[in-house]
Structures are given as structure tokens and as C-alpha cells.
Amino acid sequence: MAKISMIVNGNPVNANVDPRTLLVQFLRENLRLTGTHVGCDTSQCGACVVHLDGRAVKSCTTLAVMADGHEVKTIEGLAADGAPLHPMQEAFREHHGLQCGFCTPGMIMTAVDLVHRKGHELSDEVIREELEGNLCRCTGYQNIVASIAAGAKAMAKSDLA
Amino acid sequence: MYEFKYHRPGTVRQAANLLVKNEDAKLIAGGHTLVPVMKQRLASPPHLVDLSHIEGLDTIEMKGRSLVIGATAKHAEVANSAVVGEAIPALAELAGLIGDPAVRHRGTIGGSLANNDPTADYPAAVLALGATIVTNKRRLKAEEYFQGLFSTALEADEIITKVMFPVPKKAAYVKFRNQASRYALVGVFVAKRPSDVRVAVTGAGSDGVFRVTAFEDALKKRFSHKVLDGIAVSADGLNSDLHGSAEYRAHLIGVLTRRAVEAANAKD
Structure with missing residues (x-):
């Protein structure tokens, strides 16, 4: 077993895990x-x-x-329970950026990272290229791209990073 | 995934000692090749030695006329590095084409080179630029380093610490992706160096990365895509699979080399 400690969504977490535990399993x-x-x-x-x-x-x-020793943020960490949604989440709701919703947490976390790296004005081309590592089998991506473009703009006016 | 013991050395020397002490131990840095194959139980190392916490192993800097990239520098760091962008922009572009954004945040240059996947991008750059692989024991020239599919000159207790790239006059990398996997069906790295021209091909060779000397000789006389007209690449020794025949790959090598030469010339 290995002792690990990290910050998850702002909270310190300590645990004893089998080293083969994947981060997603741990979360x-x-x-x-x-x-x-x-x-x-x-x-x-x-x-x-x-x-x-x-x-x-x-x-x-x-x-x-x-x-271990690092900071992790999951979809749950974007906005507090009961508080208004993160602007990227709200944009996905507003623009129908999901159907079954299974890929949505990953899409949104990828989109927020994209905005952090490339800013608030994102062309469809850049968004599509950046979504290379996120698959959606429902939407055909059209509304995901629209959601991310809108969410990126909305993030510029929001306190939520 | 089978069980393993996890080790986290603080220095390269400690890491090397762990490799000596623990038979069949494997190094891990970004883990973006090793973790998937361990999950598939294609690899089951009893010990993992994590290099990701060794300080200074990911430094990117100019040393004299060489660009030096630390083994644990991540693809995204190489892609976005101002130092790399200034010295060898083709290398920064190549790093930005590996995998997807999340993969580029974890995968490392040392890991890619140690694994020597026949469709990996970095081997083409290392071979074309005539880079030197520096380990905890010695310096290896690119030509002696790559030894076939997933095979390198590295010994069991040898650790890549950095890669030294001599700065070329011009260079470009062009990748033709498999539409499903996005790996290089063929990738061609062309480098015009002070004394010669090198053309290195990844994705196509059944024995891994290789050079196309017929192209190199022609391009050395004149660095223009036009000199390649009439020079054919043989399909012998190229991969043939459901994604493309050896003949198709041979054709792509010619097309992509022309594009790479044009791209390198366009950078002036």
C-alpha cells in the first residue's frame, strides 16, 4: 500500500491505496x-x-x-452544490451541448482547460482541434462546439475560473 | 493491472540503483504508454520507478548551439516552449501534434524515445536532426540508439536524462494521420543541417524509424521539393496492414517529404 495525500476540489485528502489504483478509481x-x-x-x-x-x-x-502531493479538480469542483453552475456548465445546458450526458464532465473539464490555455475567443476550428481527445457518440459535436464557444466568452465575465 | 511495488526516487542515481536492485523494474514518467499496456496486462513489471518527482529532469534550455530537452519534459511543455520555438520550431510543432491535449500534458520525450513505438513522432525528429540521447551512463547517437520495433540501445539499468538537438538551418515535420487512431500512418521529418540533409520517416517502416538516403542525397545538392521528382521510394521493408499497403505508405513518404521541404523553405 502507498500513502498518498492531495488536494481534491480544494479539500485535503489522505489515503492508503494499492499503487495500481488509477486516479479515476480513487476519485x-x-x-x-x-x-x-x-x-x-x-x-x-x-x-x-x-x-x-x-x-x-x-x-x-x-x-x-x-x-500524490498535487492538486486535482473534478467536475464537482467547478461550482459549489446549490450555487449557480459554472459558466461552461451553464453554456452546455443553454446550447444543448449534451444528449445522454456521459461524455459531458470530460468535455467540460477539457473546455475549461482550453479556455485557460487559449483564452475566451475561440474559433470553431480551434475548438474542434482541441476536442481531439474527447469523444461524444450522441450529439455530432455541433452543439458541443457552440457550447464551448459561448462558455469561453461567459467565463471572461465570471468569477469562477 | 497486476500488482507492483511503487518507488519514488529523488535523483537519477537512486532511480538507477532501484533498477539494478529490482529485476524487471520499469521506469515511469508520464505513464501514457506504460499504464495502458499494464491495464491490458501486456506488461506486468513487479516494480515501477517513478521519475516524475526528480527535480531538474524536465529542463529545456540552450547549451551552446544545442537545444537540450530534459527527459521528463512533457509534450505540451516542448510544444509551448519559447526556447524550442525559437531554436527548432519544427520540433515544437511536432510535439503539439502528439496525441491530444490531455495526453500532451502527461507524456514525456524520454518516455516516447525509450518506448520507440514505430508510429511515434519523436524518433523521426531525433534521427533527422542527428540528436544525441544522453543517459546516466553515456551519450548515444541517434543512429545507434534506435534498434528496431520497440527496441533501443538502452541497457536494463540505463536512464535517459536528456536529449541534445543540434540546431538545423531549416526543418519541418509533416504527419499523415490514421483517421481513427490519429497515430502517424506516415510521418516525415526533414532537416537541412549545416553539412547535410536528413529525411527520417516514422510510421511506415516495419523496423521502426529510418532515413531515406536517396532523398537526402538529392536534397543536399539543392534543397527544393522539385529535386525529388522521379525518385521513388521502395515499398520493401514497409508496413502493410488494414490501414494501408506498403505501396501506399511508400507513395506517402514521397508526398510528405515534398510537403516537408516546402514547409521548411516557407519558414524563411
């Missing part, structure tokens, strides 16, 4: 943060994307022990 099964999904489990679909030290990563391909 879902130990911390019960089930907003992060396991889709393909082969680092392709992006349903498991979380932020590690502020950068989008695939938590199904990251060992929990490797996140």
Missing part, C-alpha cells in the same frame, strides 16, 4: 466523486478528464500515486 470509489466517468478506459474518449495542477489529464491513465 470515484474512494472519494465517491462519480461525476468523472470511465468511458473507453484506454485514454481515447476523454470522459475521465480532470485537472491535475490545473491541466486537463486523463484520470484513467494516471496512477493515483502519481497525483
Whole structure:
């Protein structure tokens, strides 16, 4: 077993884990943060994307022990319970950026990371290119792209990062 | 995934000692190749030695006339580095084409080179630019480093610490992606160096990355895509699979080399 401690959604977390525990397993099964999904489990679909030290990563391909001492943010950490949604979440709701919703947490975490890296004015081309590692089998992406463009603009006016 | 013991050395020397002490131990940095194959139980190392906490192993800097990239520098760091963008913009572009944004936030140059996947991008750059792989034991020239599919000159207790790239006069990388996997069906890195021209191909060779000397000789005389007219690449030794025949790959090598030369010339 390995002792790990990290900050998850702003809260310090300590645990003793089997070193082969994936970060996504740790988040879902130990911390019960089930907003992060396991889709393909082969680092392709992006349903498991979380932020590690502020950068989008695939938590199904990251060992929990490797996140030891680092900071993790999941979809649950974007906006507080009962508070208004994060502007990117609100944009997905407003623009019908989801159908079944399974890929949505990963899409949104990828989108927020994209805005952090490339700013608030994003062309459709850039958004589509940046979504290379996130698969959606329902929407055909059209409204996801529209949601991210709108969410990026809305984030400029919001206190939520 | 099978069980393993996890080790987190603070220095390269400690990491090397762990490799000596623990037979079949594997190094991990970003884990974006190793973790997937461990999940598939294609690899089951009894020990993992994590390099990601060793300080200074991810430094990117100019040393004399060489660009030096630390082994644990992540693809996104290379892609966005002002130092790389200034010295060898083609290398920054290549790093920005690897995988997807989340993969680029974790995967490392040392990991890519140690794995030597026949469709990986970095090997083409290392071979075309004539880079030197620096390990905890020695310096390896690109030509002696790559030894076939997933095979390198690295010994069991040898650790890549950095890669030194001599700065070329011009360079470009063009990648033709498999539409599903997004890996390079063929990738061509062309480098015009002070003394010669090198053309290195990834994705196509059944023995991994290789150079196209017929193209190199022609381009050395005149660095223009026009000199490649009439020079064919043989399909012998190229991969043939459901994604493309050896002949198709041979054709792509010619097309992509022309595009790479044009792109390199356009950077002036």
C-alpha cells in the first residue's frame, strides 16, 4: 500500500491505496466523486478528464500515486452544490451541448482547460482541434462546439475560473 | 493491472540503483504508454520507478548551439516552449501534434524515445536532426540508439536524462494521420543541417524509424521539393496492414517529404 495525500476540489485528502489504483478509481470509489466517468478506459474518449495542477489529464491513465502531493479538480469542483453552475456548465445546458450526458464532465473539464490555455475567443476550428481527445457518440459535436464557444466568452465575465 | 511495488526516487542515481536492485523494474514518467499496456496486462513489471518527482529532469534550455530537452519534459511543455520555438520550431510543432491535449500534458520525450513505438513522432525528429540521447551512463547517437520495433540501445539499468538537438538551418515535420487512431500512418521529418540533409520517416517502416538516403542525397545538392521528382521510394521493408499497403505508405513518404521541404523553405 502507498500513502498518498492531495488536494481534491480544494479539500485535503489522505489515503492508503494499492499503487495500481488509477486516479479515476480513487476519485470515484474512494472519494465517491462519480461525476468523472470511465468511458473507453484506454485514454481515447476523454470522459475521465480532470485537472491535475490545473491541466486537463486523463484520470484513467494516471496512477493515483502519481497525483500524490498535487492538486486535482473534478467536475464537482467547478461550482459549489446549490450555487449557480459554472459558466461552461451553464453554456452546455443553454446550447444543448449534451444528449445522454456521459461524455459531458470530460468535455467540460477539457473546455475549461482550453479556455485557460487559449483564452475566451475561440474559433470553431480551434475548438474542434482541441476536442481531439474527447469523444461524444450522441450529439455530432455541433452543439458541443457552440457550447464551448459561448462558455469561453461567459467565463471572461465570471468569477469562477 | 497486476500488482507492483511503487518507488519514488529523488535523483537519477537512486532511480538507477532501484533498477539494478529490482529485476524487471520499469521506469515511469508520464505513464501514457506504460499504464495502458499494464491495464491490458501486456506488461506486468513487479516494480515501477517513478521519475516524475526528480527535480531538474524536465529542463529545456540552450547549451551552446544545442537545444537540450530534459527527459521528463512533457509534450505540451516542448510544444509551448519559447526556447524550442525559437531554436527548432519544427520540433515544437511536432510535439503539439502528439496525441491530444490531455495526453500532451502527461507524456514525456524520454518516455516516447525509450518506448520507440514505430508510429511515434519523436524518433523521426531525433534521427533527422542527428540528436544525441544522453543517459546516466553515456551519450548515444541517434543512429545507434534506435534498434528496431520497440527496441533501443538502452541497457536494463540505463536512464535517459536528456536529449541534445543540434540546431538545423531549416526543418519541418509533416504527419499523415490514421483517421481513427490519429497515430502517424506516415510521418516525415526533414532537416537541412549545416553539412547535410536528413529525411527520417516514422510510421511506415516495419523496423521502426529510418532515413531515406536517396532523398537526402538529392536534397543536399539543392534543397527544393522539385529535386525529388522521379525518385521513388521502395515499398520493401514497409508496413502493410488494414490501414494501408506498403505501396501506399511508400507513395506517402514521397508526398510528405515534398510537403516537408516546402514547409521548411516557407519558414524563411
